[in-house]
Amino acid sequence: MxxxxxxxxxxxxxxxxxxxxxxxxxxxxxxxxxxxxxxxxxxxxxxxxxxxxxxxxxxxxxxxxxxxxxxxxxxxxxxxxxxxxxxxxxxxxxxxxxxxxxxxxxxxDFEAQALAAAALGDADREQIGPGTIRPAASRVVLGPGTGLGVAGLVHALHSWLPVPGEGGHVDMGPRSARDEAIWPHLETIEGRISGEQLLCGRGIVNIYNAVCAADGRPADLTDPAAVTGAAFAGTDPAASETVSLFATYLGRLAGDFALIFMARGGVFLAGGIPFKILPALRKPEFRIAFEDKAPHSALLKSVPTFVMTHPKAALSGLAAFARAPRNFGxxxxxxxxxx
Known part of the structure; x- marks a missing residue:
């Protein structure tokens, strides 16, 4: 030691x-x-x-x-x-x-968000849907913001071990008939649609442009805030569908990582976007997509999901580590x- x-x-x-x-x-x-x-x-x-x-x-x-x-x-x-x-x-x-x-x-940076997943209390997170945290079980953090960060948090040897990586760049594909109509219009990177191509600020615009192209309508909005603002104001049907699809795709990816890490300690959404679109995440689409993981849907129903509401969650995680580094691997x- x-x-x-x-x-x-x-x-x-x-x-x-x-x-x-x-x-x-x-x-x-x-x-x-x-x-x-x-x-x-x-x-x-x-x-x-x-x-x-x-x-x-x-x-x-x-x-x-x-x-x-x-x-x-x-x-x-x-x-x-x-x-x-x-x-x-x-x-x-x-x-x-x-x-x-x-x-x-x-x-x-997502190691810090993972540390925060162990450090934050109920006052600094909002639960979305059912499930109960198992105290010493693995956790996952996903953070749609400028990009898409992903990290795991594993409990072993009496310590929390953050597991960083580039999980935001895993492949994503269409599942529904609507996805099949939208997917050909999504902007790719060297032919790939990764999680970050959909689930970040520019991903919101990417989805919006694809929805408009699939429906043969002009894409009048050009930045993420305009799209989410129009969605919540109810002034643009394509923007409303974009935010709904964003919640669905985020739920799908969150469920995938919950399975990878067997995250019975919970899945935590960090970054700037989840807090801003909380009303959309509270609707059924996010949890439906999260739990739709046959043959393991029953398992996913038991896994809680949270939005971190602390304005500086990563700093909270870093402070917890700085105070007691031996509690974290x-x-x-x-x-x-x-x-």
Missing amino acids: ASASDVHLPFPILIGDIGGTNARFALLLDAFAEPKQFPVIPTGDFASIDEAMQVSILDKTSVRPRSAILAIAGPIQGDAIPLTNAGWVIRPKEMLKNLDLADILVIN VAMEGRRWRS
């Missing part, structure tokens, strides 16, 4: 959730303090994460963090880590020197840099 000094990062700890569109930060003074939150930072407003952290965080507090735990949207390989859906490249060795830090740990090899 690693010693306490090998596992714990020194306080104060700056924790950050770095997405494709926004970066969220908080400062954890010690293991008992509540995180001090900072304003959300649009990633496009700064040339680098070092500049963003210096100008927006370090210049605005007298507390000097000794270490940082950063959850980023992208694979972590080597000493230069590009974000998948943003222009920043994270260089931890340079950050140690530039920001006067002693210790930096970089993990996948977060891999550090190749992802931790010290001065």
